Amino acid sequence: MSESPLVIHGRSSSHFTRVVTMFASELGLPWTLEVAPRLLSHDPADFAGHPALKLPTLLTPSGPVFGAENICRKLVALAGRAGDATLVLPEQVNDDLARNAQELIWVAMSAQVSARLLKASEGAPAPYLLKTQAGLQGALTWLDTRLDEVLAALPAPRQVSVLEVTLLCLIDHLRFFPSFPLDPYPRLNRFADVEGQRASAQRTVFRFDPRPPKDPR
Numbered sequence: 001m002s003e004s005p006l007v008i009h010g011r012s013s014s015h016f017t018r019v020v021t022m023f024a025s026e027l028g029l030p031w032t033l034e035v036a037p038r039l040l041s042h043d044p045a046d047f048a049g050h051p052a053l054k055l056p057t058l059l060t061p062s063g064p065v066f067g068a069e070n071i072c073r074k075l076v077a078l079a080g081r082a083g084d085a086t087l088v089l090p091e092q093v094n095d096d097l098a099r100n101a102q103e104l105i106w107v108a109m110s111a112q113v114s115a116r117l118l119k120a121s122e123g124a125p126a127p128y129l130l131k132t133q134a135g136l137q138g139a140l141t142w143l144d145t146r147l148d149e150v151l152a153a154l155p156a157p158r159q160v161s162v163l164e165v166t167l168l169c170l171i172d173h174l175r176f177f178p179s180f181p182l183d184p185y186p187r188l189n190r191f192a193d194v195e196g197q198r199a200s201a202q203r204t205v206f207r208f209d210p211r212p213p214k215d216p217r
């Protein structure tokens with residue numbers, strides 16, 4: 001494992017970025033954040049060369065690694081822990097309910113990005129924005145109802161799983177950018193309260209990075 005910190009291109013206010021910084025922290029890998037300057041830019045250079053203009057990207061000497069899930073895999077390898085069953089990547093989850101939960105978490109995270117960016121750039125809510133929000137809330141209801149079963153279906157014992165890290169980042173992000181009440185999801189709230197105590201979560205709490213004043217959050 002290299003001693004120099006890993007460079008993660010992203011934002012401290014991004015839940016996809018936090019999945020990666022939390023995972024790196026869990027693995028004890030030093031990292032620094034290179035802040036993405038303009039979220040609505042069309043220039044891949046503003047996204048560390050990501051051709052689809054997304055973040056996060058992990059910058060490695062052998063090239064970039066795009067996307068939160070891919071980066072988590074790469075981090076496990078960089079930590080010298082490939083094959084360690086206590087680090088639960090999506091491919092180690094063999095239960096349909098838990099796999100469905102992971103899918104809904106990714107969808108909900110993307111829905112939240114779309115909802116925020118559509119809201120920032122438009123006046124009246126477009127029908128697609130309303131559908132996106134309804135889908136996000138549908139995913140949360142599903143997850144809240146089945147959370148105990150989903151967690152019980154994850155491999156154990158485990159240090160950390162992508163599913164739990166992504167779920168914490170999703171719920172915390174909904175608290176960071178509140179747009180509807182989270183009271184209807186008591187299990188998800190309790191989960192986030194407990195998981196938020198992890199050292200890796202405390203180290204990566206959402207905050208705004210300093211950046212050019214005209215860029216919409």
Ligand SMILES: N[C@@H](CCC(=O)N[C@@H](CS)C(=O)NCC(=O)O)C(=O)O
Pocket residue numbers: 014015016017039040053054055056066067068069110113
């Ligand atoms: N599949 C990607 C999704 C990443 C994503 O949507 N990131 C958001 C930031 S939280 C983003 O880049 N938003 C800008 C945009 O969608 O234009 C991943 O897993 O990393």
